[in-house]
Amino acid sequence: MGYNWNWGIFLQPTATGDGTYLGWMFYGFKVTIALSLSAWFIALVLGAVVGILRTVPNKWLSGFATAYVEVFRNIPLLVQLFLWYFVMPELLPENLGNAFKQSNPIVQQFLSSMVCLALFTSARVAEQVRSGINSLPPGQKNAGLAMGFTLSQTYRYVLLPMAVRLIVPPLTSEFLNIFKNSAVCSTIGLLELAAQGRQLVDYTAQPYESFIAVTLAYLLINVVVMFGMRWVEEQVRVPGYIGGK
């Protein structure tokens, strides 16, 4: 094939003199983790709120939540990213927009990416939360109310604890998705893992090594997430219930 394998490339100093190529990779790895985890945290909180709102009797609240989900679920992730990065700063009040545009470019890229991934994923989390709540027997809500719980107490003590347990498996796949989706953020110049992989190719002309390393890094993240979520699933298992001990 005539390709010159050179795994030693990672230990060589970079052309720009800021450490080794492995250091670049590691930097990208850290950005991917920081971006995905922060976006995931926001997505969980927002998604839970919106998902709950979709199931409440109030038409205005559930209508708002439905609109939210449809908007963020139905616009391609890449388009949303461009909207947040290129369009949103222009729509902000002038001083706020200028402050954003004058900030460190890395901060701009990171913030836009985080907001974009968080809102996109929150719509998907909201759907899981809604389906979790709706999959409970309707009598559960009545039972909670009949005990004298208010509607919010019924959600808190009766519906949500079970709904959350039921949606751990689908949430796992959303959690995996957010790491994979974060690669899209390389398109606005954020130097996360995938972008570092490409940059490495530009500087070293060793595409195989570079992307094999990137692949392994994503794989590592996802294996850790999967085992972590499996552990969570074990912890919250209800005795005597479906899938319980």
Next chain:
Amino acid sequence: MITMNKVSKHYGSFQVLTDCTTQVHKGEVIVVCGPSGSGKSTLIKCVNGLEPFQSGEIIVNGVSVGDPKTNLSKLRSTVGMVFQNFELFPHMSIIDNLAIAQTKVLARTQEQAREKGFKLLDRVGLRAQAEKYPGQLSGGQQQRVAIARALAMDPICMLFDEPTSALDPEMVNEVLDVMTELAQEGMTMMCVTHEMGFAKRVASRVIFMDQGRIVEDDSKEAFFDHARSERAQQFLAKILHH
């Protein structure tokens, strides 16, 4: 204790309840029966406001259920309800099922609530199961727990919505025994049930419903010996013949 006056309810154009009027006095045990779809369950759920109704009024212990100003949660905490499918909270142990509403709604301490819970579990013969989870109990046991859970709130009356319909036949009696005992202690009860033996033993009155109307509302003797309406006679003929 419970007064219903011309209660009507419809889903769109479908009339579920029409002018239902009756009274339940303190200490009475009312059995509500009738063919499926006749509105029995809906009627009983109107009593604690789980089902809204469009016209008429229901007064429970002096409080109007349909009044928008009524604090429904407070009212419901004084009315015990037992469901067809038990509806225990699956993620809580049995004792926690009994304790949670006592602590969160009645503001009892955890110790008081658990003590009360254990006493009631003793009473329904399930003290040994206190630390288990609902999914580990049989249907009959779960329903007894559900009755104990409702009693833990010291209700002024109890509503039963087909409490034995989802049970294996051999478990029906253990639940009926608990209900019978409760009735003999003077608890005010409104029971939707097809258990005519239970009705004959403990009911003060029987309400027979058909197509959303209360067709008969009579003492059990009058109902079983000479039901007035043809529909009730047919119903009894079918249900008592096996």
